Amino acid sequence: xxxxxxxxxxxxxxxxxxxxxxxxxxxxxxxxxxxxxxxxxxxxxxxxxxxxxxxxxxxxxxxxxxxxxxxxxxxxxxxxxxxxxxxxxxxxxxxxxxxxxxxxxxxxxxxxxxxxxxxxxxxxxxxxxxxxxxxxxxxxxxxxxxxxxxxxxxxxxxxxxxxxxxxxxxxxxxxxxxxxxxxxxxxxxxxxxxxxxxxxxxxxxxxxxxxxxxxxxxxxxxxxxxxxxxxxxxxxxxxxxxxxxxxxxxxxxxxxxxxxxxxxxxxxxxxxxxxxxxxxxxxxxxxxxxxxxxxxxxxxxxxxxxxxxxxxxxxxxxxxxxxxxxxxxxxxxxxxxxxxxxxxxxxxxxxxxxxxxxxxxxxxxxxxxxxxxxxxxxxxxxxxxxxxxxxxxxxxxxxxxxxxxxxxxxxxxxxxxxxxxxxxxxxxxxxxxxxxxxxxxxxxxxxxxxx
Ligand code: SF4
Numbered sequence: 001x002x003x004x005x006x007x008x009x010x011x012x013x014x015x016x017x018x019x020x021x022x023x024x025x026x027x028x029x030x031x032x033x034x035x036x037x038x039x040x041x042x043x044x045x046x047x048x049x050x051x052x053x054x055x056x057x058x059x060x061x062x063x064x065x066x067x068x069x070x071x072x073x074x075x076x077x078x079x080x081x082x083x084x085x086x087x088x089x090x091x092x093x094x095x096x097x098x099x100x101x102x103x104x105x106x107x108x109x110x111x112x113x114x115x116x117x118x119x120x121x122x123x124x125x126x127x128x129x130x131x132x133x134x135x136x137x138x139x140x141x142x143x144x145x146x147x148x149x150x151x152x153x154x155x156x157x158x159x160x161x162x163x164x165x166x167x168x169x170x171x172x173x174x175x176x177x178x179x180x181x182x183x184x185x186x187x188x189x190x191x192x193x194x195x196x197x198x199x200x201x202x203x204x205x206x207x208x209x210x211x212x213x214x215x216x217x218x219x220x221x222x223x224x225x226x227x228x229x230x231x232x233x234x235x236x237x238x239x240x241x242x243x244x245x246x247x248x249x250x251x252x253x254x255x256x257x258x259x260x261x262x263x264x265x266x267x268x269x270x271x272x273x274x275x276x277x278x279x280x281x282x283x284x285x286x287x288x289x290x291x292x293x294x295x296x297x298x299x300x301x302x303x304x305x306x307x308x309x310x311x312x313x314x315x316x317x318x319x320x321x322x323x324x325x326x327x328x329x330x331x332x333x334x335x336x337x338x339x340x341x342x343x344x345x346x347x348x349x350x351x352x353x354x355x356x357x358x359x360x361x362x363x364x365x366x367x368x369x370x371x372x373x374x375x376x377x378x379x380x381x382x383x384x385x386x387x388x389x390x391x392x393x394x395x396x397x398x399x400x401x402x403x404x405x406x407x408x409x410x411x412x413x414x415x416x417x418x419x420x421x422x423x424x425x426x427x428x429x430x431x432x433x434x435x436x437x438x439x440x441x442x443x444x445x446x447x448x449x450x451x
Contacts, residue, residue, distance in 0.1 A: 001029040002076075002118060005039035009057055010047025012243065013174075014081055016138060016154045016203055018045045021080065021110045023140040028111050036064060041076045041114055043100075046083035048169045050345050054083045058095070065097035076100065076117050080107060082173040086349070088128045103128030104159070104174050108137035135159040135178040139188050143195055151396055151426040152239075153197045157185050157227065158204040158211075163246065165273075166284045166352040167313065167344065170205050179204075179211040179223070186230050193236035198426055199394055200231065202242040208249025225253045232261045238428055239394060239411070240264045244271055247295055248286040255298045258306070265411035266303040270295065271311035275330025276323035279316055282355070289330060296334050307337045307412025314371055315344040315364030317355035324367050331374050337382050337412065338439055339375045343368050376438075383414065383436040390446055391416065393431050395424040416441045 004025050008018040021043065022032060033039035042064055047053040061077065068075040078100030079091050085103035092098050099117050102110055106127045116122040138156040143149060158179040161171050189200050204210060211223025218226055224242075231240055240263045245254070247270055258264055270292070274280050277288050299306045312327060331339065343364040346353035393408030399417045400407070406420035408429065416431055417440060424445070431443035 001031065002040035002114075003031045003033040003038060004041040004043065004114075005033040005036045006043045006045060007036070007060070008045045009053055010045075010049060010082065012154055012201075012203060013156070013205065014045050014047060016156050017081060017104075017107050018043075019142055019154075020138045020140055021045075021107050023142045024108065024111050025114070026142065027140070030111075039075065041078070041118075042068070043078045043080055043110070045081040046079055048082035048086050048173050049347065051348055052345065054087075057083055061095055061098065065095060069097055076114060078102065078110075078114075080110065082169070085128050085173045086169070089126045092124060092126060099124055101126040101128065105129070105131040105134035108134070130175060136180045136184055139184070141192065141195075143192075143197070149196050149426070151197060151394060152199040152201070153192050154201045154203045155185060155188055155192070156180075156204065157202045157207060158209070161205040162209065163206060163248075163286065164284060166282065166355070167316065167347060167350055169347050169350055172349065174205060177206065177209050177212070179214050182211070182215065182223075182227050182230050185227060186234065189231050189237060190234050193234050196426060198237065198428070199239035199241065200237060202227070202231070202240070205244065206246045206249070207242050208245040208251075208254065221253045222249070222251060224249075225251075225257050228254075228257050228261060228264060232263050238263060241267060241413070243269050245269075246286075247272065247292045250295045252298070255295070255302055258299065259302045265413070266305050267307040267309075267411065267413040268299055269309045269311075269413075272330065272334075273311060273313050274316065274319075274323065275327035276319070277326075279319055279323050279326075282318060283313075283316060283352070289326070293330070293333060305412055307410070307414060308334065309338045309340070309413070310334070310336050311340045311342065312371065313342050313344050314367040315359045317344070317346075317352055317359065318357040319344075319359060319367075324371075328371060328374060331371065331378065335378055335382070336375065337414070338379050339371075341368055341371050341375065379439055380436070383439065383441060386410075386414065386433045386441055387436050389433050390430050391433055391441075391443070393418075393429055393443075395420060395427045395429055397425055410441070414441055415439070416443050418443050418445055420445060 006018045036042050046057040076099050080102040084101045113125045160175040160177045162177045215223035391410045395408040399405045430446040433441045433443045435442040
C-alpha cells in the first residue's frame with residue numbers, strides 16, 4: 001500500500017482534520033511516511049487565516065512539485081482545507097502538478113479520491129462543495145502517532161461560524177455553524193476513554209454557539225452546557241477542556257458549569273481581540289469590554305485559580321493610540337495568565353481588508369512590543385506566584401525542550417516540567433512547584449496517585 005505524508009498549517013482544527021484523514025488512510029492500509037521525500041502521496045492541509053499562510057503553502061507545493069516531478073513523477077500531490085476551499089480549481093490552474101483539491105467539508109472523501117487517482121481511474125479531482133452532515137465526519141483518532149498512547153485528544157464538536165468578525169475568513173472557508181449530535185460526541189469521547197485518553201478538548205471555531213439551532217436551550221442551559229454535562233458523565237475521563245468560546249455566548253450557565261462539573265478544569269481561553277469598544281464594534285465582535293470583564297470576574301468568583309488566557313489583535317484599521325491604551329488597560333484589569341498577540345494583517349476577501357485607515361507596520365510593531373511586554377510581566381508574576389504551591393497535573397510525555405524530563409499541564413493549563421519517566425505518562429499527579437520560567441513551571445512530584 002502507498003505511504004502518505006500530511007503537512008498541516010494553521011490551527012488545532014486543521015491538526016484535527018489532518019488526523020482524521022491520516023487515520024482513515026491508515027485504516028485502509030496506507031502507512032504514514034516520516035517525510036515528504038519518502039511518501040507516495042503528499043497532502044498539504046492549508047490555512048487561510050492570513051495571506052502569508054496561503055503563500056507559504058503555495059511555495060511549499062511549488063518546491064515539492066519541482067522536486068518530485070523530476071525524480072518521482074507518480075507521486076500524488078494534493079491540497080486540503082481552508083485554502084483549498086477558498087481557491088478551488090484555481091490551485092490546479094496555477095500549479096498543474098497538483099492532482100487533488102479537497103475543501104473543508106470533504107476531508108472524509110480523501111481515501112476514495114486517492115484510490116481513484118492512484119488506480120488511474122481519475123486524473124484530477126477538485127471537490128469543494130458543501131456537504132450536509134460533514135460536521136459529523138471528523139471523528140476518528142490515531143492516538144499513537146508518535147509511538148506512544150496519547151493521553152489527551154481533541155474532539156471536533158461543530159464546524160463553521162456565523163459571527164462574521166470583519167477580520168476573519170473562517171465563515172467563508174468553513175461555512176455556517178453546524179453541530180454534531182450530543183450522542184455522537186459522547187460516543188466518541190467514551191471510545192477515547194476506553195483507549196486510555198484522560199483528557200478531551202472539545203473543539204470548534206465558536207463552541208459557545210454549539211447546537212444553538214439543532215438542540216437549543218433546556219432547563220436554562222445552553223446546548224453547549226448540556227454537552228459538557230453529558231461528557232462529564234463518562235467514566236475514565238478525568239478532564240474536560242474546550243476551545244474556542246466567544247464572549248457573546250459565555251452565559252452564566254457556562255460560568256456555573258465550572259462549579260458543578262469537577263472534570264471541567266479551571267481554564268478559560270476567551271479571545272477578546274481589543275479593549276476598546278470602538279474597535280470591538282468595528283471588528284463586529286458583538287460584546288463590549290464591560291461584558292468581557294464581567295465574564296472574567298464571574299469565572300474567578302467561581303474559582304479563584306481559574307487560568308485565563310486570550311487572543312488580542314493590535315493595529316486593526318482605525319485603531320487610535322487611545323484605543324490601544326484601552327487594550328493595555330484591559331490587559332492590566334483582566335490580569336491574563338497569557339495572551340496571544342497578533343499584528344493585524346489584511347486578509348483578502350474580508351471586510352476589514354478594505355476599511356480605511358489601515359495602520360503602518362511600524363505602529364503595529366510598536367504596539368505589539370508594548371503589549372507583549374505588559375503581558376509578559378503579568379504572566380511572569382502569575383507564574384512566580386505558583387512557586388511553593390502544590391498543583392495537580394496530567395503527565396503527557398517528554399518535555400519538548402528537554403526530552404530527558406517529563407511535562408504535564410495543571411488544571412489551569414500551565415505547563416509543568418518535572419523529573420519523571422514513561423511510567424508517569426497518563427498519571428494525574430500532584431507536583432510541588434519549585435521554580436517558574438517563561439510561561440513554564442518546574443516541579444517535583446509529590447504524592448503519585450496511582451489509582
Ligand atoms: S467568532 Fe472566531 S471564527 Fe467566527 S468570525 Fe469571529 S474570529 Fe472568526
